[in-house]
Amino acid sequence: MSDIERSGRKPPAKDGAAKQNLDGKGGEPRRAEMRVRPTGPILPPSNIQGNALMVVIAIMSFLACLTLGAVSMVRATAASWESQISREVTIQIKPQEGLDMDATLRKARDLALTFVGTKQGTIMDDAATARLLEPWLGAGLDLNELPVPRLVIITIDETNPPDFAAMRDLLRAEVPQAVLDDHRTWVDRLVSMAHTTVLIGMSILVLVFTAMILTVIFATRGALSGNRHIVEVLHFVGAESGFVATEFQKHFLKISLKGSAAGGALAALLFATASLWQSNSLATPQSDQATALFGTFTIGFGGYLGILATMIVIALLTTLTARFTVMRTIDEIDLIRSDPARSDGLPGS
Known part of the structure; x- marks a missing residue:
């Protein structure tokens, strides 16, 4: 009889049995729970470049919403003048x-x-x-x-x-001695002024959107340059270009939503404050001069709805621009790697 048998202790389990945990119900082994480690984002949630881009988008959004509100205000004022003139004609007796x-x-x-x-x-x-x-x-x-x-x-x-x-x-x-004046000259001038104002406002909006798109392109390329090695490793181990582009897209969507919301809210607050000041300072020299130059500062529900639409358009443009830029950069990486003459000069090739 061995020493283990004389001591009354159970012999140690074999290697295979030692790794099994019995659940006490029929002796079935209990399976070990697997924990999935959460994956981190390719880009850091916030950095200096992201904060700077957010400020730029906020400024662009503020300028775009301010231009849109001004155009709506001028159009409403011109329409009011045109309606008032169109309701009356004048007969002049010399x-x-x-x-x-x-x-x-x-x-x-x-x-x-x-x-x-x-x-x-x-x-x-x-x-x-x-x-x-x-x-x-x-x-x-x-x-x-x-x-x-x-x-x-x-x-x-x-x-x-x-x-x-x-x-x-x-x-x-x-x-x-009578001369009829139907004010058609003034009406035509008002219509022409309104159309010119709308054209100028739309041109400014196009310039603001163009500057914003170019800024997002440069910011996306800068983020790609700083994380190019990560993008290359992910892409070469099997990550699709759409997956990488989606990660960048989510990052820039958050930045654009915060920036456009800040700029649009500031523009809406500015119009609301100006309208409140104008309504509380009627018949004063300052209010009369401002009304004569700019008309009423009330943009109405349609104007605020336009500001909200501008914020959404800016966020979408930023997101789509980032996605297209990433997709194009990954295509350039694939093109360089597929060309032996060009890939020989790359480090680590």
Whole structure:
């Protein structure tokens, strides 16, 4: 009898049995749990280059949203002016020696109101005419001593305007001193100004987007240069180019979302603050001058929706630009490796 048997201890298990853990239920071995180690990103979550790119995207987003809001504001102001001008036409009666001005004004008004599409006719009295001339000629004017034309304002139906050519011919025949002004010259100028403003704004947006795309290309190439050895190892051990591009795409998507959100929110806050200041400072010299130069600072729901759309477009452009840049760089790596003449000069080839 061996020493182990005399001591009453169990003999040691064999090598194969020692590695098995019995679960106590039927003697079946318990399988060891495998832990999957989480993979780290190819690019670090944040670095100096990423923070700088985020600031650049925020600035570009702010400029783009500011331009879009300004264009919307100018278009709304021009449309308001055009609507106000289109609702009225003016009949001007030139003074003449021996002319009964009051009777002539009433006759011109009645002739204009005979046309379909006219709603109301208003004769501007002496007090209203004097108020119009007060900024240039001062107060206390005697209109009987000045050869000042008198005005009749005709309100028209915008949806069904009258025949202005026929109205002009009738007034010329019945009232030779009358001149009809349908404000078409001013309307055409406003429309031209609005179209020019929109064109300038869109050109600025294109420039901002172009500068942003170029910045993202340079930033992506810089990130690839710093991590080129990692990209090459991953690619040569079997990682598809789409996988590597997706990793870069996720990295730049996070940066672009943060930057565009910051820039767009700052632009929206600026418009909201300006609109609040303008509404709380009515009838002040500062507000009047700002309104005369820029119109109202209210961009409305459509303007804020446009700012949100601009933020999304900037994020998408940044992400797609990064992806295409990475795919093109990997294609260049494959081309260099497949060309023996070019790969001989590479380190480690």
